[in-house]
Amino acid sequence: MDVRSQVSMLFHLDKCIGCHTCSIACKNIWTDRKGAEYMWWNNVETKPGTGYPTKWEDQDIYKGGWEKSGKSISLIGSGKLKGLVNIFHNPHLPVIDDYYEPWTYKYSNLIEAPAQDDQPTARPISLITGKPIEIKAGPNWDDDLSGSPDYARKDPNLENLSPAEQEAMFQLEKMAFFYLPRICNHCLNPACVASCPSGAIYKRGEDGIVLINQKVCRAWRMCVTACPYKKSYYNWSTGKSEKCILCYPRIESGIAPACMHSCVGRIRYLGVMLYDADRINEVASADVNNLVNSQLSMILDPFDEDVIASAKENGVADSTIKAAQDSPVYKFVKEWGIALPLHPEFRTLPMLFYVPPLLPVMASLSEQKNKEQLDKLDPIAKKWDDDWLYDTSTEELWGTIDDARFPLQYMANMFSAGDTCKVKDIMKKLMAVRIHRRDKTVGDLDKENVKKTLKDVNLSADSADDIYYLTSLAKFDDRFVIPPAHREQAIEMVENTGDVKGSSGFGFIEKPARGI
């Protein structure tokens, strides 16, 4: 057992309001530079939708991630041989138009235009060429399902949905969607690291943050192809690739990453998880329907005596173990089992987990059944479609999940490699928590039924309360449990602190020693 610690993240999708504050916080700190204008290390996309870059999930186009080959795995579009052969021209590299051409407006026109008959306008100007452009796409062009059906219908996750289900979704385009905030997953089996010919990308041993050494990157741009989440970006101006650094300077000083700190919906959690690094290869090569389970099984219980002992032996600091025990991410992912990784079938073992959203799934649209209720409705509500209705009745406990208005297969394609059972289990748990809380606060439900609900999903009343607390009431320190970085120890490995004695400050780089 090779116990390592990983700073991992959890996003609670039910809570995301799609405000993009996270993206802006990140952009203002890290990517507000020439060549990086088009990069959104943190982006929020509307689902169903094609995302950023367009259709990034479709690996038939982008060839990212790993695929199974024999007993092991290999990179799909890069790797030692393919990478070196294609180094002069990478056939799978997205171009900037797959993201969008960044632009600004020529605001000075508004002020400086001479007196004329027409209103002066601020024309859009490309941030690459500085010339006027016709804007064809931009970040979140399909936000809130705008641009649909053109955009939503191209969503790769619609695969495996029956035509009827797809049609149902397109009816829903008018009313149901959710937001998917994405950052780099700081994977355990990162494809970006594996694909980098010059070895510029590495995973930090202590906290698992994946970084690109800007001094070693030589613009071979294989990581852009290899990352199936398209979270490694090429800076066209500096000729170096860049990616989310999980705000490591902030994490090292105990502050939450900017996107998480600023999150308006408070959907974001960050904490340490201990895992067994010996099992990475085995887990990444698991059968597709076993991928999620094996990934979850390599995350270790931080309360287990053996795990603690091996962690200590491996040099994991006591404070890190303590942080792992308090980790909110561990609770969501392992203890309660209500979170899943995004697209586990890419086999990079992403360490950013999502609580799938219940709200768009709930409230089935039932046909005909609702005829009589329909008559009671306001005429405006009827405009949708006469036979469909937004049904929030909780009479039948799981009924609403079973004929969910948002096909579970769609969620499953995103979060569990197509396995609907997993998503359904989580939906039921989330629902059970709500039923339990309703019983507690309103008390209008049948007690027996409430008990049965919790039993059905294997939750105790206490855990349900804990889930409720961490979901809805958690304070800053509950959401972000950041281990100390131990730089104070690190420095002794890096330099002899005594060296600096006798140096004067203020501009002396050279030690003021007697000349020769």
Place this chain on the structure above:
Amino acid sequence: MDLLNNFLFIALPYIALTVFLIGTIYRYKGTKFKFSSLSSQFLEGKKLFWGSVPFHYGIMVLFFGHLTAFLLPDVILSWNSSPLRLMILEVSAFIFGISALVGMFSLLIRRKTNPRIEIITSKMDLLIELMLLIQIFFGLWVAYEYRWGSSWFASVMSPYLTSIFTLNPQIDAVSRMPWVIKIHVSLAFTIVLLIPFTRLVHLLVFPLSYLWRPYQKVIWNWNRKKIRDPKTLLNVTRSKNN
């Protein structure tokens, strides 16, 4: 004339090699961030294919061909002893030359016609690409006009280059070469001289080591076991990411 020959075949090579050595080492050590192939594929991918691929494969084969002829002239000479084999060598080299020429030409066109690529084009890019274009052109000219280059390279150029590297320059034979060949040789040294000032440095860091390194790479900021061992409190080796 002697003066010119002395300059072209003695002074220029030594200047070029010195500048190349000092320049690239300084650049590698001092301005690492600027050490990059500066790929522009991200801004334009389709036309690049028709330029970059034929150019790179062409120039690589030619470079290693010249290198083999320089290092192992006997091998080339004995290979060339049969006319058929000589023809095979010459014709295939010529084809790779054409490929490099066409590639470089389309790269230059792309550079000048695509507004996005023009933005990231520096003066040095244009200069070096133009020089490479001319160099390949002269190379093809030499190959066509003064047959068979692969044979006389082994008997004339190899001894000359060896004499340069052994610090005992012998330029009698090269001085009597036709001017086309002289230009080709001097241009070659000029390009070597310019390497540290252009993006050509990327050829020095071709990532061959990728072939034998493990796929995953983890860097520890400190040796997690040693740091806890009281006996090795101070260790002054710097960690790789620091």
